Amino acid sequence: MKQRKKQPVLTRKAILAAAGVEFSRHGYSGSGLIPIVERAELTKGALFHHFQDKRALAAAWISEELAAAMQILWIGPLENISSLDSLRALCRTRCLEVRPGDATSTLVALAAETAAADAVLAAALESVFTAWRTAISGLIERGKSASWIHRSIQPATEAEFFVSLFSGFAVTTQCSPDEAARRNCATALEAYLETLRTH
Amino acid sequence: MKQRKKQPVLTRKAILAAAGVEFSRHGYSGSGLIPIVERAELTKGALFHHFQDKRALAAAWISEELAAAMQILWIGPLENISSLDSLRALCRTRCLEVRPGDATSTLVALAAETAAADAVLAAALESVFTAWRTAISGLIERGKSASWIHRSIQPATEAEFFVSLFSGFAVTTQCSPDEAARRNCATALEAYLETLRTH
């Protein structure tokens, strides 16, 4: 099969990837378009050919790249969990490896920065949050059916709580990124997870 | 004592207040200096007379105004609490009234946006977080002494958890500011607080 010299889909992906790096490091307002296209080794012509404006670029990155990253980090693993111990292991890992610029932190940071003022970005971000929450509440329902999660636990409420909790970890860790804080979070988290257990 | 006709402290306060409104609405990078001085009905001359640069303005606002607001919202009330029921009532109130642009949300939003990239702002924000955590852990120690909090609870760890939790509430609420989400948070929060109780 003959191949085009340049595949527009690759160009688009390159811009999205570069934009992701900038957004993760400097937030939405703090990211300029020139640093983005320079990082992608392209020009603004390419950028504005694929995206209507800066906001559309950010929205596309959120719903495509960021959502995919959250899928790998959270949704996929959560779907394969079938015991409270494995849930605790996953949470411990995710908690200890939270770092500025990773998918979870960026999701939270972008939400905190833009969601109140920009409905378009808020909608894109919200759908990522919703996918996350849905994975949690699904897991809780499976756990209740299999009797390794207490029957009094309400899936939707608990999912809301769980996502808020990790979002908070992402923020406070960003502010004081020492190992002790992360370990504190992990410890308190395990104590919380125990409250879900059948007793 | 004779009084000066113009009180420079008022001008400074006016700039800080205006800056606070802008930072709360648009974040740090999203806030321009011209909107700030226009809101204060002053000029850039006044701004740069009182503050070295934009970053110093933000740092001053965080350590003076934002810290004071958190004192009123959280630290003060927490110091006057002497039962788990009153703690639960305070938390429920703060949880239900979280809104974009209030002190807690702004603290979290600024931390998420700037803390990873700006050490000066990170330090100012961190000291506000620390005051918050200190108030919580102090309360827990008092509760343990008075036996209305279980003796197995570790104050520092639990304080870290608590602050992260509310920070997360502030973010996720900003993204989907419907009443149901807030109530979910409040419900799950009360269940969590029960785990602190002496049993």
Added chain:
DNA sequence: TGAGCCATACCAAAAGGTCGGTATGTTTTT
């Protein structure tokens, strides 16, 4: 040859910040 793809050049506006000037105290000197 025409349509998609992307680079170059350019633009108006807004960004953060500088600078000289001035009006108003506050000290110091005579």
Added chain:
DNA sequence: AAAAACATACCGACCTTTTGGTATGGCTCA
């Protein structure tokens, strides 16, 4: 006590750089 010297507080014009965004034109491929 008056005058001179200094300090503080603020204004407003201006500067440079960067911002997000556009207009145009060339290249490639079907």
